[in-house]
Amino acid sequence: MESVNEKTVRDLASSNPAAARIFEKYGIDCCCSGEKSLAQACGTAGVSLQEVAEALEKPQAQSRDRGWANASLTELSQHIVNKHHAFVRQEIKRLVPLFAKVVEAHGKNHPELEQMQSSFRALADELAMHLMKEEGMLFPYVEQLEDAANRGRRAAPPMFGTVQNPVRMMMMEHDSAGEILRKMRQAASNYTLPEDACMNFRMLYQALQEFEMDLHQHIHLENNILFPRAIELETAKG
Numbered sequence: 001m002e003s004v005n006e007k008t009v010r011d012l013a014s015s016n017p018a019a020a021r022i023f024e025k026y027g028i029d030c031c032c033s034g035e036k037s038l039a040q041a042c043g044t045a046g047v048s049l050q051e052v053a054e055a056l057e058k059p060q061a062q063s064r065d066r067g068w069a070n071a072s073l074t075e076l077s078q079h080i081v082n083k084h085h086a087f088v089r090q091e092i093k094r095l096v097p098l099f100a101k102v103v104e105a106h107g108k109n110h111p112e113l114e115q116m117q118s119s120f121r122a123l124a125d126e127l128a129m130h131l132m133k134e135e136g137m138l139f140p141y142v143e144q145l146e147d148a149a150n151r152g153r154r155a156a157p158p159m160f161g162t163v164q165n166p167v168r169m170m171m172m173e174h175d176s177a178g179e180i181l182r183k184m185r186q187a188a189s190n191y192t193l194p195e196d197a198c199m200n201f202r203m204l205y206q207a208l209q210e211f212e213m214d215l216h217q218h219i220h221l222e223n224n225i226l227f228p229r230a231i232e233l234e235t236a237k238g
């Protein structure tokens with residue numbers, strides 16, 4: 001078991017398709033704390049290292065995640081766009097009016113809702129730009145890199161110098177999005193529903209938790225799999 005404890009969260013998340021889900025369950029941040037060892041990350045999250053290590057070592061027959069570590073980068077980036085980017089856009093569209101209804105009905109008794117609403121607006125604006133940068137600039141270059149490598153060539157140098165520049169920027173933006181969601185969760189007392197919560201209130205809290213979980217999975221695929229592999233591909237001697 002010792003070997004698992006010493007591994008970094010990032011290594012575990014990229015080699016075990018079920019790990020991201022297990023980390024989510026135990027409140028271990030696998031997007032922004034990828035460099036930490038499992039032992040350190042469990043300490044930060046205040047959870048039992050032994051319990052997490054055992055969950056990681058159990059065979060996960062029920063896992064619906066596929067192992068992306070061996071998929072092509074083109075396949076992975078298309079999956080990210082089709083599944084996660086589409087989900088972010090769809091949910092923002094749905095949650096903006098839902099937030100307005102809940103704030104209108106409950107904002108007086110629950111002032112934290114208004115604070116969360118403005119955080120969510122800021123998050124929605126940041127994410128809209130972020131997705132555009134990935135889809136318009138970074139992902140097409142990653143696909144070009146892979147296509148060139150498959151044909152035994154080197155890709156033409158990109159306008160942004162090296163893939164490491166947009167990757168660094170995207171990772172900073174991921175940290176910022178993660179931070180906003182953390183603050184929202186805190187303001188919502190871990191999404192504990194108050195007794196007077198109506199149907200819309202429940203729907204909103206449920207949706208925000210799903211939004212957070214999906215974003216963590218999404219950031220994990222980028223930070224821990226897509227980006228490191230793209231950097232490796234670019235630096236490999238052709």
Ligand SMILES: [Fe+2]
Nearest residue numbers: 080134218222
């Ligand atoms: Fe993305």
Ligand SMILES: [Fe+2]
Nearest residue numbers: 134170174222
């Ligand atoms: Fe991203």
